[in-house]
Amino acid sequence: MDDTVIARCLALCRTARSLRGAALASTLGELEGELGELAGAAAGQPAPGEVAEAAEPAEAALELDLAGYITAWNAGAAGMFGYTAGEALGRHVLCLYTDDDEEGSITELVGETGRASAEVLRRRKSGETIRVRLAITLVKDGMGDPAGMHVALARIEDRLSAADKASLHARIIEDTDQGVLVTDADERIVSVNGAFTRITGYTMAEAIGNTPDLLRSGVHDKGFAAQVRAVLRGAAPWRGEIVGRRKNGELFPQAVAIGAVRNEAGTISHSYSLFTDISVRKDAEARVQRMVSHDALTGLPNQGLLMQLLGQAMTEARRNHEPGALLVVEVTRLGGIADTLGHDVGNALLVEAARLLRSRLREGDILARLGGGKFAIALPRIDRREHAALVARKLVDALAAPVAVGKHALQVGTQVGIAVWPEDAQEPGALLRGADVAAARAGTGMEPALLFFSEEMNQRVKEHLRIESELREALANGELLLYYQPKVSLRTGRIVGAEALLRWRHPVRGLISPGVFIPVAEETGLIMELGNWVIEEACRQIRRWREAGLAMPPVAINLSARQFDRGLPQRMADALERHGVHPGQVMLEITESLLVRGADSVIAIMNELVAMGLALALDDFGTGYSSLAYLKKFPISTLKIDRAFVTGLPHEEDDCAIARAIVTMAQQMRQEIVAEGVETREQMAFLRELGCDQLQGYLFSQPIPAADFERMMGDGHRLALAPPDR
Template identity: 65%
Template sequence: MLDAIDRCLALSRQARGEQGEALARTLAELDAALIEARIEIKPAYIAAQDATLALDAAGYVTAWSPGAQQMFGYAAEEVTGQHVLFLYADDEDDGNIAELFFDHHPGESAARTEVRRRKKNGEIIWVHLDIELRNEGMLVRLSEANQALSDLDKVNLHARIIEDSEQGVLITDAHERIVSINSSFTRITGYTPAESIGKTPDLLRSGVHDADFRAKVRSAMQGGGPWRGEIIGKRKNGELFPQSVTISAVRDQHGKISHTFSLFSDISVHKDAEARMQRMANYDPLTGLPNLCLLTTLVGQALTETKRSGEHGALLVVEITRLGAISDTLGNEIGNELLCEIGRLFRTSLREGDVLARLDGHRFAIALLHVEKREHAGIVAKKLLTALGSPITIAGHSLQVGAHIGITVYNEDGADVPTLIRYADVAVAKAGQSIESNFLFYSEEMNQRAKEHLRIESELRQALQNHELQLYYQPKVSLRSGRIVGAEALLRWRHPLRGLVSPGVFIPVAEETGLILDLGAWVLEEACRQVREWRDVNLIIPPIAVNLSARQFDAELPKRVAAVLERHRVQPDQINLEITESLLVRGTDKVIDIMNQLVAMGMSLALDDFGTGYSSLAYLKKFPISTLKIDRSFVIGLPYEENDCAIARAIVTMAQQLRQEIVAEGVETAEQMAFLRELGCDQLQGYLFSQPVPAADFAAMLREGKRLAFGNR
């Protein structure tokens, strides 16, 4: 009998686990008591109606009432001789066998406890155990309990719920120090309890939220009411992640905040899914480009802005030709790859702010959200066509496609996106029937202007190659001596069919297309070549002024100028450089540095068309400019227009204070000359003395010593 008891106790220990020194002492005392007493277990009286069972001292069932059978579903013959552990729920892991090790006070023979037990069908129920200790063992009366939990059970249950929650839980004290976290907190953030307890929630701060946002969160932590929202957090490994957060404060019995708790979930997966949905709704799945939906949104916003600002935008629809034939011949896979490559080619031809979208199978759309001039849309269309000019290689196949482009300008042609696309489609259809151009504006007037613009650009490129350009020289005359003291080199284009083309016609086109860089380089080269030629024939030449475009003014300009001067063996003081006021508003520090390099080379700088730009007069003293040129628009009204006289007088006075030389442009009458001379203007340039003339005529003026006549004044 004692051997059976020992085996039973060992089985109990193994099944329930060791639970500390107290449990070990209790087991040892029971072992000793049983051995000393040599107890012989006898069946106890079992009431038929009650749910009762009798156990021996080791916990084996010795009797089982019909009421117990009804409660658990086991017959007496099924349970007699089994250890009471067979009634325990699988997750009963507190290590105690309630029927054997129950708390009772001295002098009491019965104890009551509430436990979970398992029925034969597997159902788990709560039961009350009334345990009476008898000489032959234990008598256990059972009654089914309701589901209400004791305060301790509730605390344990709440703790278990928090610990097993999929949400991260963070609890801080009144000093915002972390006092508790759950396992999901560690799983989501990577921080263990040892690494987080005692710290502040700042260890999760990502640094991406502004002060206003953080103030709202802190307000919730300080009792301003619950806060719910999304926060970007930072994991232990430095990775940022989006989280959905709820923050609330807990108050004690006196109403003071004792703790703050935060519940948060990692919503990276949801954000990724949301981003995928957004992408599916707004982007073409094949090319990755915006689709019609997103294009409509972006252009709709631009339409609203242009209505307010009065500026212009353009929408281009591009229809790719031969794509269907290629797909039919080589397969849809090749056709799809070709479409993607066309999209990449188009993207490289556009500005960063331009929108490239795919409308459907073989149509693209380009939204130029801002264009300075309507004709610029035609320049973009030509770039797109040029991008398709060379064969495209796909999977070893050299494929040639073309395109027809329709252009609408807003808000002139239409004021909503569907109308603009419809009109652009009309222009595409006309372009497909045209033998003159592969792109057309919806407006016929715009078509003519764009064609003229492109004609000038094309013929200007040919003019550079065919030597149709030449320099004319307009003398600058001293208002003190009347002698020629310089000249401005002016570009002229002698067209083989149209004769001399006005600079006002081709210079704006050159600026817009970038041809001004080639023209500017040619002008500097030709001016230096001509100066050298004059010196070689012993002609004394005053400084020649060359105009620079703002596009030419970059960090490499001093090197380029120095190379041209060296190539033609021209001294720097023989070439003056004229710039416009628009240049002064571009990155002051960079511009000044470039100017200083040029001046250090021995060159002089003049500010052309002074008074027509937007530069601050305070900037003038910062720039190493030696000459100011009064624009002709302020000279034409002299000496009768009061405003022109006041402006001219102010410019001359200011230049004198800055010790700068003053040149008046566009002087055509003796009255203008006399007024400027009295003001103290240094030089004049205009038809009163000479219009721009070819190099040979200017050389003749110098040889003859032509002078300005001041009259009898």
């Protein structure tokens, strides 16, 4: 057998090892050793298992097969890692890796070039971790195919001497932003750094030889001193926040770590204190806390802080058997002023109103802003209930005259609600609700601008809470349902649409009017859940009708202003897709109050909805803002005349004039007109003559369940358009 054959056998063995299991690899290793001896004898080369060495020891080197098993190991490798060749050969190179090595596959290191170098951590047989430099070269067989790797290793000694390390550490300590203070066993300061001087104001000369007491603030109790003593006697290091004193007497907060240092004999020889001035951080935290607890515009406490302060005041009043009162003051006309003169003027007016209210209060009284133009005033101590009314009257008088804001003299209105503790409520939340209810009642126009909370109001609040609780249960228990009121064409008499109307079938009290529970839902935020339920249920019903083969007209869904946010288009798209409903089968009805809420953002949302194929209708037109300047900006296809203007038709001149104006305007803007609440044929005839497109009302049908509406459509029910009998 010649050298070429032997060399080829060696290459085949190496290749086989990379492709087979560990047991076969071991067997082939023995064969490779025998063949290697033959090849070495023939060529005068060292046998496998050794790497050729010069007369003097060369760098450490080893060889691996493609699977990462060690196939060659020289004396330099043995000296570097502590493994003999017999211990190393046949083992996987991972035996040299550290636990946290993340270099990945061995074969990935050489890449396409066949060479690679790296600095890595490796582990010696003793467990010691060393840093080495690798130079890896791909080894190929006689046919030019990869057969393994040759790895040359050089140990990288520590780059710093002990003296250099000490010097470097000293420089780091001197340059750090942390103050460093070192004391000896007698608690005398023996070393400080530059940051110590910058933070405390004491120079090194002033500090050395002193005790840390020169920084003591005196604000900490004996418990803290005991903790420090324990650390100095060998307890675990202590970390925390304390208050120190600068040379100029100023107190400052600091984050500190205190520990003890032992010498080689184990005796405590020194202690240290590392500290950082955290004044800036504390100031930032205080600003954030103020932002959380105070109104950004007026700087007054917000509702959260009010509840906290009010709770404390009520607790103290109970101990002292003293009555107190809470006033809710609603400053009115702010919206109109902001719309006319701009929000900057509106905000300045609020700030001035807050100043005027504060000027009429005692130092111990609490003034807070609840939001919008609503303020709350807590009077922790009053002698009698009537005294709260005297304060309220002062507050009303403070805002009675025009308020000067820049070049403007602005007239606002006020309404005040008063709740007294302990007779009206025993806890802050109930007291605020009572005063809020009284303030709302004071602004109805039927009551004076100042009103005390009463038991009648209390019952109304309880009813409100009961409805809220039961309404949540109704959502979960399937007590809600949709009725559908047809819309009829005044040209053909045919049903051309329907409005989906929410109903609540209470298990005990039967059908509850939306006028009872919708306002509660609006106030509590439940309207979002109700509104989403209506959208889902209407789409489900439209799908059922389609699956039954019925061609149903578009269904109108009422939207609350709370639902009209940036997420509405996506929610609508999801519901339509979920139920397979075409957008043309749905119309969305909105109210006028929505039009004055940030026109730009509202228009953007409307345009998204219209682009999806949904139609928009303006409900109850004429009862709210009714601004043509606003109306012409919005992509609204339908106007609905409110029933309030239909009731007096055709006999009330004002109602006739309003209805005629609305119809004329809508026609000019090419909008469809729907009249709500039509109950008589006289009303129908008048509206038809005006050019109204559709009617909706009891003249044709009241709201009916889905099944009845389906039958009405199936029967082809129509409105008789003949004039009424004379």
